Amino acid sequence: MFLYLSKLLPLFFYPLGLACILIIFALVTLWKKPRQASTALTIALIVLLLASNGWVSRSLVRSLEFQNIPQQLPNADAIVVLGGATKPAFPPRPSVDLSEESDRMFYAAQLYHQKKAPFVILSGGRIDWSGAGPSESADMAIIMQQLGVPETAIIQEPDSLNTYENAVNVKKILQARQFNQVLLVTSAMHMPRSLAIFNKLRISAIPAPTDFLASGDMQYISNSSEASLLNLLPEAERLYQSTRALKEYVGLVVYRLRGWL
Incomplete structure (x- = not known):
């Protein structure tokens, strides 16, 4: 039930879901309360x-991604890759497809080939x-x-359905194999919440973020009048990025309330 509610309830806090609720409210109250309806439509448009x-989407994304800027990574006992990077091979897909977050796997493979760790732990189940x-x-x-990562170097954790379960189940693997330190690979925006959970469980995890959506191009945008103007215009991709950032902030609040952080 918690998993279902965790996917459903936050939709009311995301821009698109909130705007839809406000528009529905406006339609219901349009004839009897036109002033309230007008206010709701105005708020929906502003949202x-x-x-x-x-500017808003980049600021939200950077506030999360820039908390763990990549540094020179030490060697570790294993590389932990959190799920959310693939799409299953359901027809008409001929095979497993990659999602936006698939940089996680490419970066983990790169770290493995750099001999940063002899094992790669892949953590992620499948929601029913x-x-x-x-x-x-x-x-x-x-x-x-x-x-190029050999099967003998891959350890699967197929049961977790959220980030907290990722950490709990990975800890069991680490204890069973007597691993002490891991490189934690996930999307940069997802790293603050993931790292906080691993730290809460006293797992020695070194952040190895990837899949950065925001870069150091803010100075160029500020100096370019054309780019500044274009950034004021609405765009679906920016709405998506803002929603992803807000999802992480909602997740931080919910996880903290549950005592997971």
């Missing part, structure tokens, strides 16, 4: 314009309502082998 604004099929860890294992 969408702000969330799809380049997303369809039957192999766990995401199994899908990731296919891609990792295609990237």
Whole structure:
């Protein structure tokens, strides 16, 4: 039930979901309370314009991604890759597809080939309502082998359905194999929440973020009048990025309330 509610309830806090609720409210009250309806429509428009604004979306993304800037990484006992990077091989897909977050696997494979760790732990299950099929860890294992990581170096954790379960289940593997330190690979925006959970469970995890959506181009945008103007215009991709950032902030609040952080 918690998993279902964790996916459903935050939608009311995201820009698109909130705007839809306000629009529905406006339609219901349009004839009897036109002033309230007008206010709701105005708020909905402001929410969408702000969330799809380049300046706002970049600021939200950077506030999370720039908390763990990549440094020179030491060697560790294993590389932990969190799920969310693949799409299952459901027809008409001919094989496992890669999502935006697939940089996680490419970066983990790069770290493995750099001999940063002798093992790669792939953590991720499959939510029931997303369809039957192999766990995401199994899908990731296919891609990792295609990237040159041998099957003997891959450890699968196929049961976790959220970030907290990722950490709990990975800890069991670390204890069973007497691993002390890991490189934690996930998207840069997801890293603050992930790292906080691993630290809470007293797992010695070194952040190895990847999949950066924001870069150091803010200075160029500030100095370019054309780029500054274009960043004020609404864009669906910026709305998506703002939503992803807000999802992480909502997750931080919920996880802290549950005592997971």
